[in-house]
Amino acid sequence: MVSNGRRRTALAFALLFVLYQAAEGIGTRLLGSVSVQAAFLLAMLVGAWPLARWLGFRGYEAYALEWRRATPLLLVGGLALALLMKYVAVCVGMALNVYAARAPESTPVAAVSFLSSIPWALLVTLVPSLAEDILTRGFPYRAARIHWQPWMFVLASSVLYVLDHLYRLGRGPTEWVTLFCFGLAYGTAVVRTGSLWLAVGMHWGWNLANVLIGDILPHDVLSAIWAPFLSAAAHLIMMGVLFAIPTQFERDGLDADLA
Numbered sequence: 001m002v003s004n005g006r007r008r009t010a011l012a013f014a015l016l017f018v019l020y021q022a023a024e025g026i027g028t029r030l031l032g033s034v035s036v037q038a039a040f041l042l043a044m045l046v047g048a049w050p051l052a053r054w055l056g057f058r059g060y061e062a063y064a065l066e067w068r069r070a071t072p073l074l075l076v077g078g079l080a081l082a083l084l085m086k087y088v089a090v091c092v093g094m095a096l097n098v099y100a101a102r103a104p105e106s107t108p109v110a111a112v113s114f115l116s117s118i119p120w121a122l123l124v125t126l127v128p129s130l131a132e133d134i135l136t137r138g139f140p141y142r143a144a145r146i147h148w149q150p151w152m153f154v155l156a157s158s159v160l161y162v163l164d165h166l167y168r169l170g171r172g173p174t175e176w177v178t179l180f181c182f183g184l185a186y187g188t189a190v191v192r193t194g195s196l197w198l199a200v201g202m203h204w205g206w207n208l209a210n211v212l213i214g215d216i217l218p219h220d221v222l223s224a225i226w227a228p229f230l231s232a233a234a235h236l237i238m239m240g241v242l243f244a245i246p247t248q249f250e251r252d253g254l255d256a257d258l259a
Contacts (some may be wrong), residue, residue, distance in 0.1 A: 016047070016134065016135050016139065019041075019047065020131055023037045023038075023041045024167055025167070041127050041131045044131050045130065048063065048134055057142075063138025063139055063141075063143060064141050064194065064195050064197075065134070065197065065200075068195065075197050075198070078197070078200065078204070079202070079205040079208070081202060081205065081241065083208065085234040085238055089234040091217070093227065093230050096226070097223070098226045098227055099227070100219060101217075129203040129204040133196055136160045136183070141153060141157070153187060154183075154184060157187040158184050158187050159180070161182065161187075162180050177228075177232060181231075181233075185236065185238045185239040189202055192242050192243070192247055193245060193247075
């Protein structure tokens with residue numbers, strides 16, 4: 001028999017999932033409205049708090065989003081790492097003829113337009129990134145109350161991340177592999193820090209880079225086949241970098257050795 005707690009967990013996840021999918025399914029594809037899309041995403045983020053309370057948590061810590069002293073460092077560090085890796089990936093792609101550089105617009109008007117668009121880009125990339133991170137990583141990591149082995153969580157959350165992209169699954173195996181590699185990096189960020197904030201920073205940074213890169217490093221895609229693999233490789237490199245971050249268990253062991 002399924003316990004009441006399990007039923008609550010399943011229902012809470014289902015509600016968050018429906019709100020997230022409705023943002024694209026109804027807001028973007030059916031109505032073609034950015035405002036409706038944003039409304040669903042904001043409804044999901046706001047609704048995540050009472051659902052967390054319903055599940056017995058105090059609030060957003062149900063999704064490993066409690067605010068700690070290191071949180072700003074994790075968020076900004078992840079953001080910077082992803083922005084850098086996107087830039088490097090495009091540069092490598094240009095060297096390999098996956099991308100072709102375009103001449104940038106050098107007029108003062110273009111520069112002012114770019115700078116004025118940054119606050120908007122920060123917001124419109126943060127909201128969907130945070131919403132998806134709650135659904136595919138924060139919820140299974142803590143709210144689901146599953147005692148994960150770290151490697152199992154990374155794999156499971158990566159599969160969930162792939163499946164969450166319902167409207168992109170039809171693109172085929174290349175898209176699945178790319179999304180899975182994204183999930184590996186973001187899931188590793190969670191288990192290395194015990195927090196969702198680093199994953200949010202990385203995910204946000206990558207989405208932000210996709211918006212800004214056209215102005216920073218204008219380019220055209222020459223090979224639609226190989227371009228996704230550059231993004232996948234960039235995320236695998238980011239995952240490798242994350243192993244330089246000691247886990248809580250490793251920090252406790254180091255402190256004991258130094259005592």
